[in-house]
Amino acid sequence: MIDLFDAPPQPVDGIRTGIGGWTFAPWRDNFYPKGLVQKRELEYASRRLTAIEVNGTFYGAQKPATYAAWRAETPEGFVFSLKAPRHIVGARALAGTGPRIEAFVGGGIAELGDRLGPLLWQFAPNRRFDADDVEAFLARLPREVDGLPLRHAVEVRHPSFQSAAWLALARAHEVATVFTDSADYPSFADLTGDFVYARLMSSREEHPQGYPGLQLDAWAQRARQWAKGGAPADLPYAGDRDAAPVVPRETFVFFISAAKARNPAAAMALQQRLEATA
Secondary structure (H helix, E strand, C coil): CCCCCCCCCCCECCEEEEEECCCCCCHHHHCCCCCCCHHHHHHHHCCCCCEEEECHHHHCCCCHHHHHHHHHHCCCCCEEEEECCHHHHCCCCHHHCHHHHHHHHCCCHHHHHHHEEEEEEECCCCCCCCHHHHHHHHHCCCCEECCEECCEEEECCCHHHCCHHHHHHHHHCCCEECEECCCCCCCCCCCCCCEEEEEECCCCCCCCCCCCHHHHHHHHHHHHHHHHCCCCCCCCCCCCCCCCCCCCCEEEEEECCCCHHHHHHHHHHHHHHHHHCC
16 A cells, blocks of 8 residues: 655755656656556655646646645645746736736635745746846736735746846846756856745756766755855856845755656655755
8 A cells, every 4th residue: 555644854944855747657667656546646746845846837727726636635834836827928028918927826826825835937048138128027026916925936048147137137026046057048046036946957867866966965065055045156156146145045946857757866865865964
């Protein structure tokens, strides 16, 4: 009999580790126990991880009942990050997306209650930095829904965002700039919000835990620095590494794409390292 209800892991010093989604056929060979029915995969994943980034919200609207079901299937202390819809972040003019933003935020995400984590706004690689358009967009991001506070992370994928102007706007609007370790997109770790959002995209199939052990050790150390308010010295920055105030920050580290079959093992291995030194 499969026991889904072992004590779930808890964030260590405000650090959450997770993956993108929970439905992926290869995970039924190396993450989910044999015989686990698909409808219980979220229950299982949420008891091995502390966060999941939902990609489905990028492609289509979810019903309020769906969000409520996700909340009911997951344990206390677990959170979802929701990827904002592509029809918003892909709009030609971000400044005009206010009604779409309102429809997304007001479309039932409050049903997640305390399971609601950050909202991720991922820009396309061809979106260049346009200060006026981006500032108008950031000003339209709501700060709460039905009494729940909202936090926003923006992933930029064009080199023009590696500028003092973007960092100033992000800090003024208190949004986090997503850090990625991808060689395909800009990679800079400047702290611009009151939390940290990292998407690690370099897992490799030949490593059972996605990353070599020493690399996971290094990510555990960086996560601890972020959580304490520091800026790891061995990461790239677009501006002054010491520009942000040193204050504790909730930290999210997601293992995304690349050798996707290995990502649950990577997230759990990072969690174990954090627990071992807590």
